[in-house]
Amino acid sequence: MADDKKEKFNALSNKIKEHAANTAANAAGASSDGEKRGLFGGLFGNKPNNASATGTAAKPTATTAAKPTAAKPTTTTAAKPTTATTSVKPTTTAATTTVKPTTAAKPTSSAAKASAFTDVPANAYYAEAVAWAVQKGITSGTTETTFTPGNPCHRGHAATFLWRANGSPNPKSTKSPFTDVTDGPFYKAILWAVEQGIMQGKTATTFEPTAPCTRGEVLTYLLRSEGKPNATEAEAVKWANVKKLMTGFAGGASVPCTRADIVTILYRAKA
Secondary structure, eight states: OHHHHHHHHHHHHHHHHHHHHHHHTTSTTSOHHHHHHHHHHHHHOOOOTTBOTTSOBOOOOOOOOOOOOOOOOOOOOOOOOOOOOOOOOOOOOOOOOOOOOOOOOOOOSHHHHHTTSTTSOTTSTTHHHHHHHHHTTSOOOSSSSOOOTTSBOBHHHHHHHHHHHTTOOOOSOOSOSOTTOSSSTTHHHHHHHHHTTSOOOSSSSOOOTTSBOBHHHHHHHHHHHTTOTTOOHHHHHHHHHHHTTTTTOSSOTTSBOBHHHHHHHHHHHHO
């Protein structure tokens, strides 16, 4: 029996060796556990892996299929559009205009012109006349700020105011017959007034330009300058009353004429 077993063992051993030699090339990379299964499977026949040692078929292990996990869709947050940067227009710097100081305009209203003189009230009866006379160049103030309306009107003043009111014409003669009129601001005016028959000298050789005039005398000179060289004072006063040249005056024609009186008479007659 012992020999019989030994013979079987040797035969089995040879078989194993032969089988090992044949499968060595194919099983070179197999693990030691796989080699054993291959060897013993060839000898004893391969049994299903799930067969138990007692011969009872092992229940197949139910492989629970893993439920595919539904991948949540990736929510792509849309980037908010970048707000377009509004290009700020550069502020246009206004060109600085150098404003020249405005020259004070000459007053246009009579009251405004008269108000340049501190002694001419705007409500005075002669205020408009003073403004008119200054504008026409007939007279000016006694200073830059005063007119002195109450100052007496001299003969030289009367000749000059009438001459200027008539356009300041040149006299025909340049030689004065009066010893008291040799030059000065009244010179041309007196020569013109005498030539036109408007005024005469006090004597053949004197004019007395600084002697005061009455209102009646001024009215006479004015009427004569209007084309009536032979007019008398009585005629002149009557004419002035019709023309209302002395309306508002205190006193009559015999009152000494003032600067305010003569410009008012001229203004009412010629304006």
